[in-house]
Amino acid sequence: MLDSEQRNSRIIDGTVLCISLSLLAASAAGALYTGTGGTLLADFFRILSSPGPLITDYFGVGSLPAAFLNAGLCGLAMWAFMVLLPGPSHVNTFAGYFLVIAHAFYGLNFLNMWPCFLAPFLYLRIRRLDYNENLHICMFCTCFSPFVSELLFRYTQGGSWAPGTLTLTGTGILMTLCFILVLAFVAPAILPGTRAWHKGYNLYNGGLAFGMLGFFLFNLLYRTVGVSAPEAVVFDNPIYESFGRSFRGFGYAYFLLLFAGCAAAGWFLNGRSFRGLSLLFTDTGYESNFAGKYGMPLCLINVGVYGALFLVYVSVVVRFTDGAGFTGPTFGVIFAALTFTAMGQHPRNVWPIYAGYLLLFGFANAFNALVGGDAGWTLSTQAYINSVAFATGLCPLVGRYGVVPGIAAGMLCASLAPATSALHGGLMLYNGGFTAGITTLILLPILEHYLPKPRASMNQHIDLRDMMTVNESAKRK
Helix, strand or coil, X not given: CCCHHHHHHHHHHHHHHHHHHHHHHHHHHHHHHHCCHHHHHHHHHHHHCCCCCCXXXXXXXXXXXXXXXXHHHHHHHHHHHHHHCCCCCCHHHHHHHHHHHHHXXXXXXXXXXXXXXXXXXXXXXXXXXXXXXXHHHHHHHHHHHHHHHHHHHHCCCHHHCCCCCCCCCHHHHHHHHHHHHHHHHHHHHHHHHHHHHHCCCCCCHHHHHHHHHHHHHHHHHHHCCCCCCCCCCCCCXXXXXXXXXXXXXXXXXXXXXXXXXXXXXXXXXXXXXXXXXXXXXXXXXXXXXXXXXXXXXXXXXXXXXXXXXXXXXXXXXXXXXXXXXXXXXXXXXXXXXXXXXXCCCCHHHHHHHHHHHHHHHHHHHHHHHHHCCCCCCCCCCHHHHHHHHHHHXXXXXXXXXXXXXXXXXXXHHHHXXXXXXXXXXXXXXXXXXXXXXXXXXXXXXXXXXXXXXXXXXXXXXXXXXXXXHHHHHHHHC
């Protein structure tokens, strides 16, 4: 008889394998759908050999099937490490996996991820730490993959670099090795410290930590020495243009099958029932391990339900506003939205954050009408589609402090989203988590001042008398 940890580990490993295989199957189906089977390997090579700063669309650089092939191979590689390293898989690894395959659609590929992924193993080896227990750190470090592509392919070649080529220089290789050493010993060290800043209210702890590191590295390597900031690579891809830059139908089919499969598997593994799901939906998401508390079967149901909710949100904003559509980054962030479905996120504690984005959009348009301005963005502008997926990492704020603070968090995060990527030049892929971290640093002290007793359950009423008590105390002082 398996104990709960072993059972959860097996379900995590099985889920990761099935999703990875589904990505490879989608690659084959996509080749038939777009008629690009004959150019699949050439398209995949262009993805591998191209720099990938935010937001580089791998559907445009390569093709839809090549991007799915890239994601499937990256996913299978993560699965292999999960099952081959001794020890059980856990929810942090599950989260790291989703982030790897998410960014495999825009910025991370089967070539540039390896230096970042393997670098922390050197740190783990020297510190004699368990590899499997800290595998998520290696996965999180892949957010620096665009730095690797830039240093290898473009940084030292300047104007001589041509898209689609794979020319290396000795200086570029040396700089990449130095970058890996910095990443190996700095990235694992700063993760615990930044958590103290946001006190667990930003699930994307790596976003804030690595955003600060990316900010330093970008300014050192580019602005300090006067090197031009990198730009996303764009190819003239007639196949992509002929599909109207939208693969909406393909996306609906793939994700609906995926989410239905996750929900059905969870229902079956949960004794063919949804028993316990309502209890999970009362959890605040603050410092919560859903798999440990409720079991992975319920987490799989949550993946299906929550994933469908995010797909509805994306579909509505794409349908009713002018913007990016179902691009590679849009496909990717649908996976990114699932990152913490086993340790904090569920529909009840994320919808106020969506509402914050909607309200900010309404406010911006109303204000524009008043002063004659032009916001220049919509809810389906790529930066806003991407950022809302990561803004849901603020769900513990909703769970502990309520709907109104959650809406405020969404609005604040949306207002910051377009500006933060410039701080690291788009070379750190967790920009949404970085933005969510900054939002927490601004909002959390205010909430703690006025609501010093956050609730322990989403069904608990927030007593506003606590706010009055704080205000009266402040007046007496």
